[in-house]
Amino acid sequence: MTTTTTKTGRRRRFASDEAHAWARNLRLGNPHAKSLLRAIALYSNDEGSCIAGIGTLAEDTDLSPDTVRKRLAFLEEIGAIIRLPRFLDDKGRANTEGRGKRTTDDIRMQLDADVDLIEARARGDLPADDDDAAEGCDPADEGVVSPRHQQGLNEVSSDVQPSVRTRLALGQPSDSSEGLISEPEPEPSPQPPSGGSVSQAEPDGWKDFEADWAEPIVRHQLAMNEWVALSDADRLLARQAARGYVAWRKGQKKPPNVLSAHLFLRDRGAWPGFAARAPDAPARAAESDLPWIVEGSAEDRVIRWLYRRTNVAQPLIRAGDGGKRGYRARKPIGADLLAMAEHVDQRAWRLQTSDEAGEATPRRVWLWGFYPQGSAEYAAWQRRFRDWTGAGLPNERDDAGRQGIRMPRPWPPRVDGTWAAGGADDEQGLADEGGRG
Incomplete structure (x- = not known):
């Protein structure tokens, strides 16, 4: 491929x-x-x-x-x-x-x-x-497969999810699956083993999300667990995206089946598109008002680099006025985005020299810093990339197996295009800017 x-x-x-x-x-x-x-x-x-x-x-x-x-x-x-x-x-x-x-x-x-x-x-x-398993109820009583070894099929309560057939227990052998339906209807899987209790207190903003979703949430506890993991900024975006999703469904001649709320909350890449369809979303700028990005320009090189980093589809090149090939930017270009131009052509790593490696095989030496998930630098860069491209950076692992990202500087550029030197003041300033993305 x-x-x-x-x-x-x-x-x-x-x-x-x-x-x-x-x-x-x-x-x-x-x-x-x-x-x-x-x-x-x-x-x-x-x-x-x-x-x-x-x-x-x-x-x-x-x-x-x-x-x-x-x-x-x-x-x-x-x-x-x-x-x-x-x-x-x-x-x-x-x-x-x-x-x-x-x-x-x-x-x-x-x-x-x-x-x-x-x-x-x-x-x-x-x-x-869902809620019953989280509360420690007997799964067999409610049609949920226990993670423990068992034979036979458990009946699913029809008032919970009538469209789902009986699911196979973990201990069920393959040759005893007469109840399984054929493709394309998928068969639900067994549950992963339970790993402790879940707080039943509703997190902040959950009721607001339920109101924005405007449909019954069947897998309630599962969706709530996804909500708990979101930051305050992501929760606001998720709520706006939910309103846009509802508006989009109502606008279809034959509305599709409602997506499960927990799957909607997991697929963050779809949020920006739905958020733009929300009734209260700011009016989109006319295409003619967006800058024309000339192919090969500094802006083009930065945009393509950012989209590659976040797995976002590259813009389609076409002929423009005056014969200049390029494309319309998806949003106005800010000074902070242009500040990334100096790092586009930089290498993130190099190989050891023969003196450094000695008799061993030369290894990769990272020139960019690693910022683990959960750190303030990680959060600042993820917010900025979501603001630029609508998608966050995929995680990678360091030599110790930690999840995180590699970037040329500890902190993203400020809105005015200047770079943070580091320290508590810069961290606070970038946190204040985080509401942009």
Whole structure:
């Protein structure tokens, strides 16, 4: 699968090996789920989207079809993927609006998701279940599969989610799966092991989000767990995106099925687009009011570098007035974005010299600093990248196995384009600017 092209003006496409590296580095503690995720990565396109049938994935992984269905649902519950139902209308055209016959799902890898949260859900350190399981009720009483070994199928309470069939217990053998439905209807997976109690106190802003969502939230506790992990700024954006999502659904001739609230909260990359559709969103600038970015200019080099870092699709080059090829910026260009131009061509690492390596194989020496997840520098850079591109930076690991990001400076540029020198005053100033993104 091709990764890049050298022809100027053609957008960079992310290859399956990059998605495969992301899947390979996840620690799920579930060999079948990880094998399946790596198979999905091999079919993913430049946006991390995979359309591969159950049979294809089963053949690639040497797993039975019902095991593939269960592990797909497990990967979705821990936030590694989301699945979007697809349909074929009477003219054979694919759509997501529910027109026609159900076909193979669109499986989207959550490459920008928080890796620590995915691994924690897989271990069971974070609950990935609804209210009843979080409160410690007997799962068998409410139709939820216990994480312990058991045989047979558990009945699902029809008043909780009538559309979901009985799910297979963890101990259920593959040859005893008569209740499993065939593709394209997915089979829910067993729960990850429970990892402690969950506070039942409603977090700040949760009631407001429920009002903005305007639909019953079936997986209530699961959605609330996602909400708790959001920062105050992300909660405001999520609320506006929810209002935009509701407005978008109402505007469709045949509104699609409502997306689960917890999946909506996990897919942060979709928020900016829906937020712009909210009834109270600021009016979009007319295209003619946005700057024309000339191909090869300093602005173009910065924008393309930022979009590559955040896995955002590159803009389409076209001919403009006066014969200058380029594209319209998606938003006004600020001085802080232009300040990044000095780092676009810098290398983030170098190889050791022969003197440094001695008799050993030369290793990579990082020239950029590493800022672990949870640090103030990490949060400041993520806020700024979301402001610039609408998406955060994907995490990487340092030699100690910590999750974080590598950047040329500890702090992003200020709004006026100047750089922070470091220290408590600069940290506070950048925190005050964080409301922008």
